Amino acid sequence: MAKMMAFLKPYKWFITGVLILIFLQSLSDLYLPTLMADIVNRGIVEGDIPYIFRIGAFMLVVAAAGAVCSVAASYMSSRIAAGFGRAVRSRVFSHVENFSLQEFDKIGTASLITRTTNDITQVQQVLTLMLRLMISAPMMCIGGIIMAVSKDARLSLVLVVVIPVLALAIWLIASRGMPLFKALQKKLDHLNLVLREGLTGIRVIRSFNRTEHEGRRFQEANRSLTDTATKVNRIMAAMMPVMMLVMNFSSMAIIWFGSIRISRGHMQVGDLMAFLQYAMQIMFSLIMVSMMFVMIPRASVSAGRINEVLDMTADMKDPDLERPTGTRKGYIEFDDVSFSYPGAEEPALSGISFSAAPGEVTAIIGGTGSGKSTLISLIPRFYDVEGGSIRIDGVDVREMKQETLRAKIGYVPQKAVLFSGTIAENIRYGKEDATDEEMRHAAAIAQADGFIAAMPNGYESVIAQGGTNVSGGQKQRLSIARALVRRPEIYVFDDSFSALDFKTDAKLRAALRGETADATVIIVAQRVTTVIDADRIIVLDEGRIAGIDSHRELMDSCEVYREIVASQLSEDEIA
Template structure:
């Protein structure tokens, strides 16, 4: 940048010399000599400018790459509380659009924010040394330009900040429209969603038009001031030339320096107009990066792998943020390898909340959860997650193939192990019928499979992983009774799974009857605990669930 500015600042002086000492005197040799120097300076300026653009662009892109990596890593460390706090749409905007705003300003900073002040100061000094009497013109033009820039920034900056929030809104509406497209069609709400997007889109468009219209005013204002400055310079310079107190070449070079000064001032002003938008984006990114994780590793200890496992909940209480009432209260149970715990209860009774405490998606308020005798709060999350295989309530598959999805559970899994996991999950039949088998494509979220197929593939991904605890959070709900029964029998017969502990969250009585122990939840409280036969005979809540699902003869 220094080389580029140095070369550019010397060109008007060389032009002045060429006119004063070559053109006026008719010295052709001198004109060729100075012309050659000007070409050399212009060539070096071109090379320096190209290098500056290359390095500025490269560093800005690398900066954006690192920033996106930091954001993605941070978001992966978030617990459910942080995800809910920001929202998926806002996190996507912050990782893409906000980073792009900072990248753009970084390029401008590495070029214009260095070049413009340097050029402004350098051209001012050269203009003053060249002809100090003409610098009085800038006492009018520069304040006018500063006033115009100040007014534009005053009105444009809030609009640019608002644009980031309106981008969030567009992403939110668009994302909801994509993910909820089946619901929208089922309830014939197409027009309502189109209108909702139209409102968000129009709001963004109107704000953007206002912001960029204000910024675009800068260019005609600059042209007006530049032309007015040139008129003033020519008017004063003409008088000086007519009295032979200034040479023509000095007037030409001064006009070039004046253009450099005003253009540099303009470019610097443009940077300051766009900085607030990047500042808003940077603030939003900082909010994500500086958000403390609600679930932290209190110690760096790893869980020591054992041949047999034991899991215990001891007087566990949990409360959602800002909630008055406990979501779970006084939960107690213990399990050993080979045992199966079933959790049943009405909607909102706390079943999923309970199992989400195990991998520390949330941290408990009171009590203790131990795995193999160690408090899970004192185990690193990475070590804890190695020992837990989890099937979420909503079966989610990643874009790729069936093979790549199964390898999420066990990266080094062989074909035989994959087919064995699919056999346990009762998915072998439909997978083998697919073109490509294990290499059959999977769309984002498993959209090219039915609900039952997605659940079985998610179960296969879980059972292929060697773990101390296998959690199935209402993951049999899309299966028919026959497939459900066959899957549970296959789980019980598998030697790897029998070495661990199985926890099944279910809505159906038929799914839980064979469990070694059943927890009956109601309003976050355990209202029944024991075997199926014991609860069937003694627990009124369990009996109500049975009577709601089965006829008297089936009971």
Template sequence: MIKLFRFLKPYTVPFIAVLIVLFGQAMAELYLPTLMSDVVNDGMIKGDSAYIWRYGGYMLIVALGSSVCAILGSFLSARIAVAFSRDLREKVFVKAEQYALHEFDTMGTSSMITRTTNDITQVQTLMVMGMRFMIYAPILCIGGIIMALSKDAHLTLILAIILPLMAVTIAALAKLVVPLFKIMQTKVDTLNRVVRENLIGIRVIRAFDKQEVEKQRFDNANQDLVSTAIKVNRIMAAMQPVMIFFMNITSVAIIWFAGIRIADGNMAIGDMMAFLQYAMQIMFSIIMVSIMFVMIPRAQASAVRINEVLDLEPEIKDVANPKTADDKRGYIEFDNVTFYYPGAEEPALSGINFSAGPGQVTAIIGGTGAGKSTLINLIPRFYDITEGSIRVNGVSIAEMSQFDLRQKIGFVPQSAILFSGTVRENICFGKKDASMDEVIHVSKIAQADDFISKMADGYDAEVSQGGTNLSGGQKQRLSIARALVRKPEIYIFDDSFSALDYKTDANLRHALKGETQNATVIIVAQRVSTVKDADQIIVLDQGEIKAIGKHYDLLKSSTVYKEIVSSQLSEEEM
């Protein structure tokens, strides 16, 4: 938790202001019982109405000052806490943006969402309450003890007995609550994961008629969280009556023993009333601190999870002095590349050697699990290779900045990912300042202009989150248009034509030839019809290149390629 406080540095001045106003509030609260004591002892008992009016007016002024300080303290502490959580949320998000795909897999999407939302909210709540209670309560407690001693030192023996008992009780309750709060945050992660999977996979769930199964799965996760929350709330609920019991016992004891001292002439009535108020202030401040001790464990558990995100260093980093790769354009070279996924015993790719240049279409084909997507994910440096070297324009990608490298690439992923917004905004995701003419031009090449024009609002039509209001083929074509609008040096299509019919596929590939004639094109595909016209076809099998060549040459020289082709085409087509 303390590690997160370093982000409070920009708010030093308002934090000092909170200290000042809360100190003023505490001083005003501590002065009021003394004024009341004077009113009773020197005004009411002596029957001096003028004294009562004068000191009653002082009490109103002090009470008003206390109220103003309380309002200012609450306002400033809330402002600081909200700004702090805003900055923290931004830092967590930016840090997550720097992660390699492996770090995302390690953290988990549902956990990252919880850490960015619920966990930061827990810390924010503690900040608001902490600045109010952890500053105000100690001042009130210490000041109350000093003022109580000044009124009657003998009666403070009651507090010397009660206060340690309260502290022990609070510590025992906190010891029970701390582990439960940590468990709760983990169970919130689990619930989020179940909800997210159900929302994303609703079509599959309905298709297999598994609504009841998933409902039961949700109920189990939900009930698991609820049962833990109930345990926590039962412990917290027990705290209030226990604290009230201590306060009532203290009040009775003070009145009892103060009455004896008043009868003996050793104490004034006003002093007894003041002492009683100081005792209540002391105990109330302890209760405020106890509330904080209940909140701290949960916020601490959240802070640990937030720090895990902030402290996790991305595996893929830019070198201190990155090199530029502008002497050539679109040249890619794989030099004896081997790659292991983190924790894997066998390589996903082994001994990969090939090169591709501008004006050339390189196709990659192979069976399921051959390593096709893994290979092209290495080019934008989504993963770092284990051995060998990948060079773009003659420079190793490990020596280039990630920004510079990815600016040269137009990437179309295997799963077409679209964002909520308009059609135009999704296409312009590839180039922020793209003109409308550019958007229409690339849409026509991607064979997307026809269906976009038929939409009610055309290019201003809304795309729902994840593109759920579009078909698979429409999403793929928009993803292709998004890559084309960048006009990059290198185009990577990861099985990006799989949802297209054969006619649209053929028209798209024909249109791409003119648009990408000065760029390097790499196509991963399962269809032989998509790759057979490529300048070179790379045949992958079990992470190794089995053959490289043109379609007709590979039919004669590669058994693996011939098997793939024969499974899709007839003898005449071959």
């Protein structure tokens, strides 16, 4: 947790104020038993009524001052903790945004969500507790011991026996609970993963009648989390009965031995009452420390998980000095490119070399697992190549700033992703300052204007979370419009026409021809009809290029391509 204290620097004066207020509150609490002893010893025993009222009124003032300090300290500590949580969440989110897909794959989306929400909340709660107790508990303990000894040093020997017993009990309970907190957070990660899969895949689950299976998966994850949480709480629940047992026996011992000292004239009744209150303050301060022991281990685990994210450096970094690009805008070159996923036995791509020029359509086709989407992912640097290089306008993409590189590209992913908001907002996601005319033109080219016009509010119609209120084909067309409105130098379509019917597919490709005449267009597709008119078709097979040429030439020279065509088209269509 020490690393995370850097986020508290903007609140150093607030923290100083909290510590001062807690210090004053603790002084108030420590002074009250002495005033009460004076009332008993002098006011009640001697029958001095005016003295009782005078000291009683002073006690009320001291108690009120302590209450004001306590309320002010609570308010300030809450503000500090809330600001700390906001700062950490912002830092984690901005840091994660710089991750490449490799870092996302390494930690996992479900775990990142848990760390950004639950883990930060755990640390935030402990911070509030620490701000209140880091001064109060030690001061009440030490101050209580000093004041108790000042009342009767010999009776304080009871505390010499009690305090070590109490401290040992706290340590034994906390040491058993600490290892379980890490397991608890991991099981919470797993529960989030199962829940996320169950919610996002609900259509598939229902269509295959796997509702009961997913229910069992969730119940198993939930039961595992519950069992661990129960085990932790059972251990920690033992703390309070132990504390109360020790406190009650301590009170009995103090009253027993105190009454003996009063009967022998070594101690006054008021001093015994004050001593008893100081002993309770000492015990309660140790209980407050025990509460910190309950929460700090879990917060420490959470802080470690947050630091793991913050300490993870992205493999992909921007160059210190960006090289200027050439005059030919959008020219792409792959030079002997190879790439492997972490832990994979075989490379996903090997020896990939080709070029794509402005004004041309380069299509990529191949069987499932041939490396089409992987190849496309390397252009915007979602992953970095392991061997060879990718150059855009004569400059290696690794020597360009990621923002500069991606500003050149209009990317349409294989799985269309829409965001909650209006249709207009989703299209303008590609270009924030796009005019209404640019937005409508992009939608028309993407063949989306028809279904948009049929919606009740047109471009202001609301898209549900994940785009669940539009069809797969409509999602794809809106994703294409989002890329078109950007008017980039390079268009990358990663199997973006798969959900379109043949008629819409043909109309869209015809419209794209005129719209992207000056840009470099790369299309990944499964359908032969989608790529048949491309200037250049790249055929991938098991991560290698099996052929590069036009449709007609590939039919003569590439067996892999002929097999793909034969599997999709009839003999008459091929002819």
